[in-house]
Structure formats: C-alpha cells, structure tokens
Amino acid sequence: MGLIQFTDKGLFCTKGGFYIDPWRPVDHAIITHGHSDHAKGGSKNYLCHTYSKPILQHRLGEANYQTVVWDQKLTINGVTVSLHPAGHVIGSSQVRVEYKGEVYVFSGDYKTEDDGISGAFAPVRCHTFITESTFGLPIYKWKPQQHIYNDMQQWILQNKQEGKASVLLAYSLGKAQRILGAISQVTDEIYVHGAIYNMQEVLLAHQLHHVKVIRISNELPKEKYRNAVIVAPPGADGTSWMKKFTPYRTAICSGWMQVRGNQRRRNADKGFVLSDHCDFEGLLSSIKATGCEKAFVTHGFQSVFTKYLNEIGIDASEVKTAYGNEAEEETEKEADQLNHPSS
Amino acid sequence: MKFFASLVDRLMATTKTNEKIGALEEYFHNASDRDKVWVIALFTGRRPKRTISSTLLRVWCAEYCQLPLWLVEECYHTVGDLSETIALLIDAYYTPDTHPADHSLTHYIEAFHQVEKATEAERKQVMLQGWKELQTVTERFIFNKLLSGSFRIGVSQQLMVKALAKVTQLEPAVIAHRISGKWDPGKITFDELLNDAGSLADDSRPYPFYLAYPLEAEPESLGSIEDWQAEWKWDGIRGQLIKRNNEFFVWSRGEELMTDKFPEYDPICKLLPDGTVLDGEIIVANGNEPLPFSLMQKRIGRKNLSNKIMQEAPVSFFAYDLLELNFEDYRSRPLAERRLALEQVVKLVNHEKLQLSSVVTCATWQELRELREESRQHYAEGFMLKRKDSVYQTGRKRGDWWKWKLDPMTIDCVMIYAQKGSGRRSNLYTDYTFAVRDGDSLVPFAKAYSGLTDKEFAQVDAFVKRNAIEKFGPVRTVKPDLVFELAFEGIAESNRHKSGVAVRFPRIKRWRHDKKPDEINTLDDLRQLLELYGTN
Missing domain, CATH: 3.30.470.30 (DNA ligase/mRNA capping enzyme)
Structure with a gap:
C-alpha cells in the first residue's frame, strides 16, 4: 500500500493521517494553492505556504491555518512533510512527503517558467511523483512570457490608437497578477473588476504584489474607460457589465488560446497564449528531473499523457481527481459576484 | 506568404464584419494579382486539387517531431483541424536549420500542383521545405490548408462579395454573380474575373440563390x-x-x-x-x-x-x-x-x-x-x-x-457516445450518438451535434470528460445518463444502423433534465413512426 492513497475525498497520506487538497471537508488538509478546485472550505485544520494564507482567508474565510515556508520540514505522525515552490500562482507549492526513506511528491498545479511572482519551480527528487497534465499534449508549447507581454502591450497601444478600450480577461488569482505587471508598463491607470480588485487588495496588504489598480464601479464616470485598460475575470465576458466600456476589444489570456477554435468559441477579439501551467515539454522535463520510479498522472489529458510516458520508459498510471475545474468554478463564482457587486 | 498570413491573422482576430471587410479591402489593394485571385478562390471554397494525402501529412509530421503517430492523432482529435494540428506540432519541434523564406501564396500552390505525379520522396521534400522555411504557426497552417481543406475563418461568400464590391466599386450582386460558377484560379486574372469581359466568357455561371x-x-x-x-x-x-x-x-x-x-x-x-x-x-x-x-x-x-x-x-x-x-x-x-x-x-x-x-x-x-x-x-x-x-x-x-x-418528429433518447467537435468546438465533446431502448439494451439510431446552447455544450462536455468509459481514439463511450429530445424531419428504413432506421436532419431539441434514461422512447416507438411516416 502506497504512502499516498487516492480516496474519494482526495489524496490521503495513510501514515500521516492528513489529506492534500481534499475536495471534501477533513480534519487535516495540506493545501497546494488557493484556486477553488484545490482549496475547499470546511476542513478543521489547514497547512499551507505563508503566502497562501491570506488568499485562503480571503476565499475560504477564517479557519485554523498553519503556515510554513518552502523547504521547511515538519514531522506529522512520523511523516516528514515539506513544501516546495510550484511556480503556478502566488504561494503555490508542491508537497513532499517522506516516510522511512520513501518519498512522494504531489505537484499540485505547476509551471516551469519563472513568472517573477509565484516563486521559481524547482523539481524535487522523489520515488513517486503525482503530476497534473492540464496541457499534456505536444501541441501545447509556450512562447517565452516576455514575447507574449510584448504582444499584449502592442495590442493595448494599437487599441488606444484606434480609440478603443482594451479588456483583458484573466483569472483573478495568478493570471491577473502577471498581466497587471506587464500592462503597468504601458499604462498608469488599470481598471479592474471587483473580484480582481478584492484579490489584489489582499495581495497588496501582504506585500505579495505591487501593482495598484482602480475598482470599476457605477460611481466612476463612463469617460474614464475611454481607451482604458481593463482587467476582468472570464465570467464577465459577454455580460451587460461590459457595456460601459464600449467601444472596446477583448482578449482572453489562457493556454487554451493555443488552438484557434477555442478562441473563436469564446468570441474574443484576441487570444494571448499565456498559461500558469507547464507545456508538454515542461511536464516531461519536470517528471524526468524528479528521477521518479513511478508517476501518477491526474487532471488534464491524463490518459494520453500516461500512455506516452509509458512508451518513453517512465512507469505511469492515471488517477482520477476532482481537480482541473478551476475555470468553470471560478467563472461561475465570479459571475455571481457580478450579480452582487458589493460582496 | 507573410502578407496573406497577416490577412488571415487579422480576419481571425476580429468577430466584427466591418473589420473583416476592411482587412480584405486592404489586402486586395496591395496584394499581387495572382495571389488575389487565389484568395478569392480559397475563401469561396475552390481549393486546388489535392496532391498529398492527409495520411502522408500525419506520418511525415510524426516523423519530423519524433512523436508516435497515435499521439499526433490524439492531438488532431483535440484540435479538430489537421492543418492546425500539424502547424502547432511543427512549430513546437522546429529546429532552425533552413533559411527562412517568404514566397508568394501562388508559389506554394504551384509547388503542390507540380508534384501531382511526383514520387513520394519528392512530395515529402516539398512539404518539409515549406514547414521549415515558413516561420509562424499561421504561415504553416495556411501552407497545410492549401492541401487539406477549406479555410473556415469566418469569411462568408457574402463578406467576400462586399469587400470586392468596395474594391472594384461594382454592385455586390454583380460581384456575387461573377465569382460564382466555374473558373480556374490558375488561369484567370483578377480583372478578367471581375470585369465584364470575364463574365461573358463563362457561360456556366449560376446566379446566387x-x-x-x-x-x-x-x-x-x-x-x-x-x-x-x-x-x-x-x-x-x-x-x-x-x-x-x-x-x-x-x-x-x-x-x-x-x-x-x-x-x-x-x-x-x-x-x-x-x-x-x-x-x-x-x-x-x-x-x-x-x-x-x-x-x-x-x-x-x-x-x-x-x-x-x-x-x-x-x-x-x-x-x-x-x-x-x-x-x-x-x-x-x-x-x-x-x-x-x-x-x-x-x-x-x-x-x-x-x-x-x-x-x-x-x-x-x-x-x-x-x-x-x-x-x-x-x-x-x-x-x-x-x-x-x-x-x-x-x-x-x-x-x-x-x-x-411542418413541425419535426421527436423522440426522447439517451446519449451513448461522444466525440470532440472541430472549429470553434475544438476540444469540446459536441458530437453525440443517441440510442433508444429495446428491452434491456440500447440501440443507437442517430447522431446530432446541434441544438444546445454553448453553456449546455460545456455542461455535457464536462459530463463526458468525467464519465468516459473508453479513452483512446476520437469516440468516447459514456455512461447512458443524459436524456435528450431529438427532432428530425424524416424517417426511413436503413441497414446502415443497428436500429434499422435512419432519420433525416436530426438535431437536439432540448435537454430533458426531467427524464431518466429508463423513461426514453423505445425502438418500437421508432418503428411506429416509420410505419406512419416512413418513406421507404
């Protein structure tokens, strides 16, 4: 029996008696990062990275949070536990679990490119590696982020020239912060949706990010949005909330924009292929760097990716988890906030 | 190719008709005569004769990227477009070992034309040369598309007509007539196609319907x-x-x-x-x-x-x-x-x-x-x-x-297979096979891929991703759980389907959240419709 079991509540460490990113309430939960498909409320005790705590407090409310920094070792019921940077969003961590010399690592969500705000991903040697596979097909190959930021800045300047506002659609945690950094170089005033504003307030208060933003509200005169730069969660797209920015162009910032059809389906004027996950090569190189003997593959193209890993000589199996729906869930949640803008 | 690629990029970067017309107009004012004729041809569904099969493209792409062929196929099922799949893969695995080139659109069309009777090795050479000397995903996408199919990038015949009418200052109806019918883009010039002399020359030309x-x-x-x-x-x-x-x-x-x-x-x-x-x-x-x-x-x-x-x-x-x-x-x-x-x-x-x-x-x-x-x-x-x-x-x-x-006929049925769509439905399970009950078994009788809202498609997609039984290849067997009302125009006997019937123009009328799989219609119900309205 493995040190980590895949149960109907989430990843469970048998010897340590704790869960990692459980999707149901439990007594002890280690949380990799603050996205809603990994951080669920209702558990009695949480352990997370120091940077994740304010995010979890903001999203899940008050609870019993214990925090650690990266590489700090804890012993839980004889099991050594430590967190390591995953590079996905602010505070995001891989979880390393060791018992009697056997090491398991759960990647959580991760990306290999250092975005300058989430901490630089570092592969952790282990026997068993549990990895995501969100973009586990070779068509997903990312361009360097600076390249994308340049395009984004160009796009904004061009829209300005043509008398249009630029609306960038990005998740409030992670993507939004990266974009804010990039666009703050071409504009002093960034207008944001309430969901992003609230998240940004939390991050600013804890010195986890530095870009100041202006909250969009009905009190602001419409003229403010002329040629402006606006950042909103994807759920805002297509709602009447957007009307006040007219005339405007929209851009979606997501790895899914790699495929044209996805861009067309979303009816956006522009798609920036910017992801907080690894591309295919990133996944492969990370798995290889762990030196693992066994890989478990979850949320994403797990069947295909698992088959490929086995073909290239890495023993892999797929596991089912409830992760990978952050897009749907956050969109719905953010849509709710649109209906109750004060919340 | 860069100039045409920038047109394609602009067309795809906007959903607004006027911006598309503007992009086309600018293109027609500046492009070379021969390229212009080809663009009209390509965007109105007249593609050059296919000289390299899609099977060969897949094999050569897999070889170039050093990926197993099955993985290329899986990518294709997700992207929903082979030209784009290959363009993305080549872009991901490209090693710069060839001098970049910027040949015209016509150059590549002719290159493909010339290898019609060539050996496989020569055809492969043309393909690899293009993949390597072209520089962006869009350029390679277009290059592949010249072989494999029609450009679906949101330019309708009507839009093309409007843009050409602006460029030539002719009535849209006149343009629509002139660009319809049979003409050879390799032989006709832009002026011959659009001015009077050209239209007289072609007796085959139909009127727009x-x-x-x-x-x-x-x-x-x-x-x-x-x-x-x-x-x-x-x-x-x-x-x-x-x-x-x-x-x-x-x-x-x-x-x-x-x-x-x-x-x-x-x-x-x-x-x-x-x-x-x-x-x-x-x-x-x-x-x-x-x-x-x-x-x-x-x-x-x-x-x-x-x-x-x-x-x-x-x-x-x-x-x-x-x-x-x-x-x-x-x-x-x-x-x-x-x-x-x-x-x-x-x-x-x-x-x-x-x-x-x-x-x-x-x-x-x-x-x-x-x-x-x-x-x-x-x-x-x-x-x-x-x-x-x-x-x-x-x-x-x-x-x-x-x-x-007439109001269509309808049947309540359950979804049993799903497949990913293409184009704007890329990577979404939107093509479904439906079954009716026959005693204890389920009998497939129709496929449909329209009639749901984007939101509903997203929900069904999520269901399929969670409830898929078999996982490789394009088709997923799913738990027979979701009930839909299917509408269709006609019903006939058929030995192509297990059910023995074929329905015409099947589409999803609504998602029956209120019904369970054991409440759907039966094969007998279908047979009754066949007897009443059957046409064979």
Missing part, C-alpha cells in the same frame, strides 16, 4: 393570402439548370457543378431554349411523383452512376423559378411574371424530367394550414410562401420568401 428564412410567426401576419404564392417545400437538392450557347450545366446550392451526376437531365437541355436559367429542386421522382429522399442519399454517395442506381433513384427537376430567358436576366421582374414565363418554358420543353413545381391555391391561411399537415404524404416538408410581386434576391433575405415547415 435566393434563400428563405423559416417563418416563425403565424402566416396571418403576412397579410392577405391573395398576395402570396404557396408551393410545396420539396425535400431534394436545390439547383439551377443552365443552358447557354448550347452548353448545359447543373449547379447545386452549394455551388457544386453536378452536371455529370444527373445525366437524365440531358434531354431537357436539348429542348430548352438557349439562354435559359431555371431554379428548382433536384428530386428523386418518377416523373411528377416524388420518392423518398433517402434514395437521393444513396445515389449521391456513389462515385459511379450505374444503370441500376439510376433506375432505383430516378431524378426529375421540379422548376419553380426562371432567372434568365433569351440570355436576359429576369431576376428583377416580379415573381408573378417570372412564373408565367416559367410555365411556358416547361410546357415548351414538355419532358417528364422537367416538372413544374405546382402552386397550391387556398382561399384562407387556415385552409393552407390544414393542408400543410399532409406534407409528409407528398414527400414535402411544408410550404414555401413567396410574395407574388417579389423580385429574385441574392442570398438569405427576410420579408418576401418564407419557408413554413
């Missing part, structure tokens, strides 16, 4: 029935018969030249006055008696027309409009006048293969409504309503012509 919208209100809203002409709405292939300078052409609405597919019409040609264009329905029929449409599907699918299939599925042409007579464009005359002239032409020809689509006369809309219920007995789908003083317009227009169709 006038298409109707479905009538959603009650017909009483159209005013007096006296002002309207009602005809059965036939279930065949819309087409034009053209005779000019003693040459004969049969066009389908899809602007496909089908003269060879319907040799039965040849005698009509001999009898038609020269300079005549008829609009009507290509329909499987014994003289004036229509037969089931399923026979047409059988016939159309054949590569070679055997005598047997021509006997089993004979065709007539049900004419309902006259667009040209004595080489004179009749489209701006009122329908009533065109109809009179049409009746005379049909009488003159006097051949059983050319039928007049009869006018149905009723004193009141109510009377017509009751008659509509009998549509299926006539192998019709309902009525066409045309204002008697209407001119023959271009494209789909509201106001003067309406289709007033």
Whole structure:
C-alpha cells in the first residue's frame, strides 16, 4: 500500500493521517494553492505556504491555518512533510512527503517558467511523483512570457490608437497578477473588476504584489474607460457589465488560446497564449528531473499523457481527481459576484 | 506568404464584419494579382486539387517531431483541424536549420500542383521545405490548408462579395454573380474575373440563390393570402439548370457543378431554349411523383452512376423559378411574371424530367394550414410562401420568401457516445450518438451535434470528460445518463444502423433534465413512426 492513497475525498497520506487538497471537508488538509478546485472550505485544520494564507482567508474565510515556508520540514505522525515552490500562482507549492526513506511528491498545479511572482519551480527528487497534465499534449508549447507581454502591450497601444478600450480577461488569482505587471508598463491607470480588485487588495496588504489598480464601479464616470485598460475575470465576458466600456476589444489570456477554435468559441477579439501551467515539454522535463520510479498522472489529458510516458520508459498510471475545474468554478463564482457587486 | 498570413491573422482576430471587410479591402489593394485571385478562390471554397494525402501529412509530421503517430492523432482529435494540428506540432519541434523564406501564396500552390505525379520522396521534400522555411504557426497552417481543406475563418461568400464590391466599386450582386460558377484560379486574372469581359466568357455561371428564412410567426401576419404564392417545400437538392450557347450545366446550392451526376437531365437541355436559367429542386421522382429522399442519399454517395442506381433513384427537376430567358436576366421582374414565363418554358420543353413545381391555391391561411399537415404524404416538408410581386434576391433575405415547415418528429433518447467537435468546438465533446431502448439494451439510431446552447455544450462536455468509459481514439463511450429530445424531419428504413432506421436532419431539441434514461422512447416507438411516416 502506497504512502499516498487516492480516496474519494482526495489524496490521503495513510501514515500521516492528513489529506492534500481534499475536495471534501477533513480534519487535516495540506493545501497546494488557493484556486477553488484545490482549496475547499470546511476542513478543521489547514497547512499551507505563508503566502497562501491570506488568499485562503480571503476565499475560504477564517479557519485554523498553519503556515510554513518552502523547504521547511515538519514531522506529522512520523511523516516528514515539506513544501516546495510550484511556480503556478502566488504561494503555490508542491508537497513532499517522506516516510522511512520513501518519498512522494504531489505537484499540485505547476509551471516551469519563472513568472517573477509565484516563486521559481524547482523539481524535487522523489520515488513517486503525482503530476497534473492540464496541457499534456505536444501541441501545447509556450512562447517565452516576455514575447507574449510584448504582444499584449502592442495590442493595448494599437487599441488606444484606434480609440478603443482594451479588456483583458484573466483569472483573478495568478493570471491577473502577471498581466497587471506587464500592462503597468504601458499604462498608469488599470481598471479592474471587483473580484480582481478584492484579490489584489489582499495581495497588496501582504506585500505579495505591487501593482495598484482602480475598482470599476457605477460611481466612476463612463469617460474614464475611454481607451482604458481593463482587467476582468472570464465570467464577465459577454455580460451587460461590459457595456460601459464600449467601444472596446477583448482578449482572453489562457493556454487554451493555443488552438484557434477555442478562441473563436469564446468570441474574443484576441487570444494571448499565456498559461500558469507547464507545456508538454515542461511536464516531461519536470517528471524526468524528479528521477521518479513511478508517476501518477491526474487532471488534464491524463490518459494520453500516461500512455506516452509509458512508451518513453517512465512507469505511469492515471488517477482520477476532482481537480482541473478551476475555470468553470471560478467563472461561475465570479459571475455571481457580478450579480452582487458589493460582496 | 507573410502578407496573406497577416490577412488571415487579422480576419481571425476580429468577430466584427466591418473589420473583416476592411482587412480584405486592404489586402486586395496591395496584394499581387495572382495571389488575389487565389484568395478569392480559397475563401469561396475552390481549393486546388489535392496532391498529398492527409495520411502522408500525419506520418511525415510524426516523423519530423519524433512523436508516435497515435499521439499526433490524439492531438488532431483535440484540435479538430489537421492543418492546425500539424502547424502547432511543427512549430513546437522546429529546429532552425533552413533559411527562412517568404514566397508568394501562388508559389506554394504551384509547388503542390507540380508534384501531382511526383514520387513520394519528392512530395515529402516539398512539404518539409515549406514547414521549415515558413516561420509562424499561421504561415504553416495556411501552407497545410492549401492541401487539406477549406479555410473556415469566418469569411462568408457574402463578406467576400462586399469587400470586392468596395474594391472594384461594382454592385455586390454583380460581384456575387461573377465569382460564382466555374473558373480556374490558375488561369484567370483578377480583372478578367471581375470585369465584364470575364463574365461573358463563362457561360456556366449560376446566379446566387435566393434563400428563405423559416417563418416563425403565424402566416396571418403576412397579410392577405391573395398576395402570396404557396408551393410545396420539396425535400431534394436545390439547383439551377443552365443552358447557354448550347452548353448545359447543373449547379447545386452549394455551388457544386453536378452536371455529370444527373445525366437524365440531358434531354431537357436539348429542348430548352438557349439562354435559359431555371431554379428548382433536384428530386428523386418518377416523373411528377416524388420518392423518398433517402434514395437521393444513396445515389449521391456513389462515385459511379450505374444503370441500376439510376433506375432505383430516378431524378426529375421540379422548376419553380426562371432567372434568365433569351440570355436576359429576369431576376428583377416580379415573381408573378417570372412564373408565367416559367410555365411556358416547361410546357415548351414538355419532358417528364422537367416538372413544374405546382402552386397550391387556398382561399384562407387556415385552409393552407390544414393542408400543410399532409406534407409528409407528398414527400414535402411544408410550404414555401413567396410574395407574388417579389423580385429574385441574392442570398438569405427576410420579408418576401418564407419557408413554413411542418413541425419535426421527436423522440426522447439517451446519449451513448461522444466525440470532440472541430472549429470553434475544438476540444469540446459536441458530437453525440443517441440510442433508444429495446428491452434491456440500447440501440443507437442517430447522431446530432446541434441544438444546445454553448453553456449546455460545456455542461455535457464536462459530463463526458468525467464519465468516459473508453479513452483512446476520437469516440468516447459514456455512461447512458443524459436524456435528450431529438427532432428530425424524416424517417426511413436503413441497414446502415443497428436500429434499422435512419432519420433525416436530426438535431437536439432540448435537454430533458426531467427524464431518466429508463423513461426514453423505445425502438418500437421508432418503428411506429416509420410505419406512419416512413418513406421507404
């Protein structure tokens, strides 16, 4: 029996008696990062990275949070536990679990490119590696982020020239912060949706990010949005909330924009292929760097990716988890906030 | 290629018609003459002859990227477009070892043309050269597309017409006519195609079809029935018969030249006055008696027309409009006048293969409504309503012509297989197979991929991703849990499906959240429909 079991509540460490990113309430939960498909409320005790705590407090409310920094070792019921940077969003961590010399690592969500705000991903040697596979097909190959930021800045300047506002659609945690950094170089005033504003307030208060933003509200005169730069969660797209920015162009910032059809389906004027996950090569190189003997593959193209890993000589199996729906869930949640803008 | 690629990028970067027209306009003002003609051809569905098979493309791509072929296939199922899949893969695995090049669009089209009879190695060389010397995903996407299919990037025929009208300062209707029909983009120049001399040179050119919208209100809203002409709405292939300078052409609405597919019409040609264009329905029929449409599907699918299939599925042409007579464009005359002239032409020809689509006369809309219920007995789908003083317009227009169709048949069924879609449905499970119950088993009987909202598709997609039973290849077997009401226009016997029936134009009418899989319709219900309305 493995040190980590895949149960109907989430990843469970048998010897340590704790869960990692459980999707149901439990007594002890280690949380990799603050996205809603990994951080669920209702558990009695949480352990997370120091940077994740304010995010979890903001999203899940008050609870019993214990925090650690990266590489700090804890012993839980004889099991050594430590967190390591995953590079996905602010505070995001891989979880390393060791018992009697056997090491398991759960990647959580991760990306290999250092975005300058989430901490630089570092592969952790282990026997068993549990990895995501969100973009586990070779068509997903990312361009360097600076390249994308340049395009984004160009796009904004061009829209300005043509008398249009630029609306960038990005998740409030992670993507939004990266974009804010990039666009703050071409504009002093960034207008944001309430969901992003609230998240940004939390991050600013804890010195986890530095870009100041202006909250969009009905009190602001419409003229403010002329040629402006606006950042909103994807759920805002297509709602009447957007009307006040007219005339405007929209851009979606997501790895899914790699495929044209996805861009067309979303009816956006522009798609920036910017992801907080690894591309295919990133996944492969990370798995290889762990030196693992066994890989478990979850949320994403797990069947295909698992088959490929086995073909290239890495023993892999797929596991089912409830992760990978952050897009749907956050969109719905953010849509709710649109209906109750004060919340 | 860069210049054309920037056009494609611009077209794809916007959803707004005016911006697309602007991009096309700018392109036509600046591009080379030969490239321009090819762009018109490509965007109106005239692609060059295919000289390299898609199988070879996949194999060479897998080889170049050093990936197993099955993984390339999996990528393709997710992207939904082979040209794009390959462009993305080459881009991901590209090692810069070739000097970048910027040849014209025509250069690549000709390169493909030249290898038509070449060896496999030579063809491979052309492909690899293109993949390596082109620089962006868009350029490689276009390069692949030149071989593998039509450009679906949101440029409709109508949009192209509008842009060309602006560039040439000609009427859109004139442009629409000139770019339709048969012309060889490799031989014709931009001016020849769009100016008068060119249009005279081509006798085959059909007129753009006038298409109707479905009538959603009650017909009483159209005013007096006296002002309207009602005809059965036939279930065949819309087409034009053209005779000019003693040459004969049969066009389908899809602007496909089908003269060879319907040799039965040849005698009509001999009898038609020269300079005549008829609009009507290509329909499987014994003289004036229509037969089931399923026979047409059988016939159309054949590569070679055997005598047997021509006997089993004979065709007539049900004419309902006259667009040209004595080489004179009749489209701006009122329908009533065109109809009179049409009746005379049909009488003159006097051949059983050319039928007049009869006018149905009723004193009141109510009377017509009751008659509509009998549509299926006539192998019709309902009525066409045309204002008697209407001119023959271009494209789909509201106001003067309406289709007033019978309500479709419906069946509650359960989804059992799902497959990812293409285009804007890339990476989404949107193509479904449905089954009815037969005792304890489920029997598939129809596939459908339309009728749900984007949000509903997203929900079904999430369900499929969570409940897929088999995981490789394009098709997923899913837990039979989701119940849908399927609507369709016709039902016929078929040995292609396990259920023994085939339905026509199946689409999802609604998602029956209120029904469980054990409450769906049965195979017996389907058979009953077949007995009632079956057409074979």
